[in-house]
Amino acid sequence: MELVQQLVNGISLGSIYALIALGYTMVYGIVKLINFAHGDVFMVGAFVGFYAIKILELSFFPALLISMAACALFGMLIERVAYKPLRNATRIAALITAIGVSLLIEYGVIYARGAQPEAYPGDVLPKETIDIFGLSISSQSLFILGVSVALMVILQFIVHKTKIGKAMRAVSYDAEAAKLMGINVDNTISATFAIGSALAGAAGVIFGTYYIKIEPLMGIIPGLKAFVAAVLGGIGIIPGAMVGGLLLGVIEALVSAFGYSLWRDGVAFIVLILILIFRPSGLFGKNIKEKV
Amino acid sequence: MKLFKQSKSFWFFILLSLAAFGIIQALIITGMLNGFYVNTIIFVAINIILAVSLHLIIGITGQFSIGHAGFLAVGAYASAIITMKLQLPFAAAIIVAGLTAAFTGLLIGIPSLRLKGDYLAIATLGFGEIVRIVLLNVDYVGGASGMQVSHLTTWGWAFTCMLIAIIVIVNFTNSTHGRACISIREDETAADAMGINTTLYKVVAFAIGAFFAGIAGALYAHNFYIIQPSNFGFLKSFDILIFVVLGGLGSLSGSVIAAILLTIISTFLQEYPETRMIIYSLVLIVTMLYRPQGLMGTREITSLFKKRKAAEGGTQDDSKHTVA
Numbered sequence: 001m002e003l004v005q006q007l008v009n010g011i012s013l014g015s016i017y018a019l020i021a022l023g024y025t026m027v028y029g030i031v032k033l034i035n036f037a038h039g040d041v042f043m044v045g046a047f048v049g050f051y052a053i054k055i056l057e058l059s060f061f062p063a064l065l066i067s068m069a070a071c072a073l074f075g076m077l078i079e080r081v082a083y084k085p086l087r088n089a090t091r092i093a094a095l096i097t098a099i100g101v102s103l104l105i106e107y108g109v110i111y112a113r114g115a116q117p118e119a120y121p122g123d124v125l126p127k128e129t130i131d132i133f134g135l136s137i138s139s140q141s142l143f144i145l146g147v148s149v150a151l152m153v154i155l156q157f158i159v160h161k162t163k164i165g166k167a168m169r170a171v172s173y174d175a176e177a178a179k180l181m182g183i184n185v186d187n188t189i190s191a192t193f194a195i196g197s198a199l200a201g202a203a204g205v206i207f208g209t210y211y212i213k214i215e216p217l218m219g220i221i222p223g224l225k226a227f228v229a230a231v232l233g234g235i236g237i238i239p240g241a242m243v244g245g246l247l248l249g250v251i252e253a254l255v256s257a258f259g260y261s262l263w264r265d266g267v268a269f270i271v272l273i274l275i276l277i278f279r280p281s282g283l284f285g286k287n288i289k290e291k292v
Numbered sequence: 293m294k295l296f297k298q299s300k301s302f303w304f305f306i307l308l309s310l311a312a313f314g315i316i317q318a319l320i321i322t323g324m325l326n327g328f329y330v331n332t333i334i335f336v337a338i339n340i341i342l343a344v345s346l347h348l349i350i351g352i353t354g355q356f357s358i359g360h361a362g363f364l365a366v367g368a369y370a371s372a373i374i375t376m377k378l379q380l381p382f383a384a385a386i387i388v389a390g391l392t393a394a395f396t397g398l399l400i401g402i403p404s405l406r407l408k409g410d411y412l413a414i415a416t417l418g419f420g421e422i423v424r425i426v427l428l429n430v431d432y433v434g435g436a437s438g439m440q441v442s443h444l445t446t447w448g449w450a451f452t453c454m455l456i457a458i459i460v461i462v463n464f465t466n467s468t469h470g471r472a473c474i475s476i477r478e479d480e481t482a483a484d485a486m487g488i489n490t491t492l493y494k495v496v497a498f499a500i501g502a503f504f505a506g507i508a509g510a511l512y513a514h515n516f517y518i519i520q521p522s523n524f525g526f527l528k529s530f531d532i533l534i535f536v537v538l539g540g541l542g543s544l545s546g547s548v549i550a551a552i553l554l555t556i557i558s559t560f561l562q563e564y565p566e567t568r569m570i571i572y573s574l575v576l577i578v579t580m581l582y583r584p585q586g587l588m589g590t591r592e593i594t595s596l597f598k599k600r601k602a603a604e605g606g607t608q609d610d611s612k613h614t615v616a
Contacts, residue, residue: 100576
């Protein structure tokens with residue numbers, strides 16, 4: 001029974017990873033850039049949600065929406081200022097810039113408000129334990145899972161059924177050809193950043209309500225792990241990020257359940273290295289031969 | 293003739309650096325430099341070792357590694373075990389630190405150097421984090437509270453190690469093997485097609501870089517009184533990375549200059565850590581946006597004095613390419 005409860009925790013945590021991983025994977029799919037700053041957008045989202053709940057005294061859903069909107073704008077701003085001028089630069093230059101942006105956001109936030117942590121109010125979501133077949137599962141876990149799944153369904157709808165989604169898929173397939181077909185590549189890339197960042201913002205608010213404590217450097221580890229999740233599922237592939245996130249959450253929960261909770265952070269990186277060595281294109285990816 | 297010319301500049305460099313060493317040593321002995329400045333100078337030397345060791349991996353071989361603090365940590369802890377737990381002399385600690393780090397480099401390099409670009413960067417980052425988490429969980433080295441280390445690093449040790457690191461890496465770069473590494477940086481597929489054993493050279497460069505990072509780790513550990521796993525996180529790797537990137541990917545003198553400048557700047561900003569990180573990150577972004585090849589590009593400072601040699605061609609100084 002203990003194990004099953006840990007699994008439920010793992011799935012809740014995994015759905016947070018999955019939401020962040022979606023942003024990584026979408027951005028990587030379209031501009032081939034590891035957006036290191038993505039974990040920090042998640043942190044900003046958590047703070048925006050916190051201030052919305054604490055100062056504006058909003059309930060969970062309005063706070064979630066405000067945080068998503070703020071993060072979408074923030075993500076677009078980052079893309080326009082830092083990444084757009086580097087679109088034709090080397091991959092390493094873009095990667096270094098992304099690391100720089102990430103640190104700038106982290107320490108900018110510390111500079112602006114100090115490094116002290118904040119605590120989400122505990123009564124944002126009803127806290128009950130539901131008994132199903134003798135298992136006690138907190139309503140929060142289920143709620144988080146529900147919100148994440150709903151967001152992922154909306155994302156699938158946007159990517160597969162709308163015009164902007166079609167443009168995104170076209171640009172990620174071949175940006176030059178998409179441009180020739182009259183697709184506005186710049187706007188499509190901005191939209192991708194906006195959607196990815198909005199999901200990260202939502203993950204931030206969910207993380208805050210579930211784990212209570214938030215701080216300016218909280219984005220680093222979940223960000224890296226979400227990246228691991230994206231690689232695990234096959235980077236650039238949207239369903240891959242969802243599966244990878246859930247899988248990683250469950251693996252971590254199992255490691256904790258067997259009493260190695262201190263090694264939890266290490267396991268994610270071991271998974272990353274194993275997957276990179278044995279199946280670099282990820283679980284869902286196809287192998288692409290390098291051409292000269 | 294050419295050999296004689298090269299060795300002449302080589303001996304000139306040695307003389308110049310020994311003179312610098314002598315002056316600083318004299319100042320320390322006469323007490324004209326107080327402890328704060330001595331500490332800063334030793335720290336500059338350590339950072340130069342780190343910068344040139346990462347320069348070999350990123351700048352020369354073109355393998356983007358962002359887990360260099362992991363090797364620093366391995367060296368620091370290995371040396372601390374030698375001096376504190378086994379009570380052996382500091383010289384042994386430095387050598388063991390280097391060898392342990394080089395071995396770790398081999399261990400990490402062999403599987404992960406098959407990856408390229410972004411994936412390699414993430415894998416090395418992951419390894420750096422794993423090293424930190426392992427140290428955090430091993431009680432023999434004190435876990436999160438860290439290890440007490442006695443202060444043994446002197447300016448003499450730091451300078452000697454720095455000089456050796458620079459000479460070894462310069463000579464390696466100018467040797468056949470170094471040229472093979474540069475060819476891997478420029479185009480790995482082409483290098484492979486020319487019969488260069490790319491995996492071997494990547495692993496060798498990685499191990500040499502790790503070796504010197506380990507030595508720097510020994511000096512680093514014995515320059516403070518305590519080492520903790522939290523000293524060797526991602527931010528430390530980033531500190532080292534910025535030396536190489538700002539100095540110019542592929543320029544040894546560039547990374548040395550960047551290491552000196554940034555160490556001095558960060559010493560003065562010690563009381564404002566946030567400001568320091570904001571300046572660092574802005575420097576990184578602005579460098580990438582406006583001068584992606586770094587301050588020096590792939591040129592060396594000596595090439596400023598040697599216009600004629602550059603015209604002859606054939607040195608690595610005049611390559612116009614940056615790391616791809």
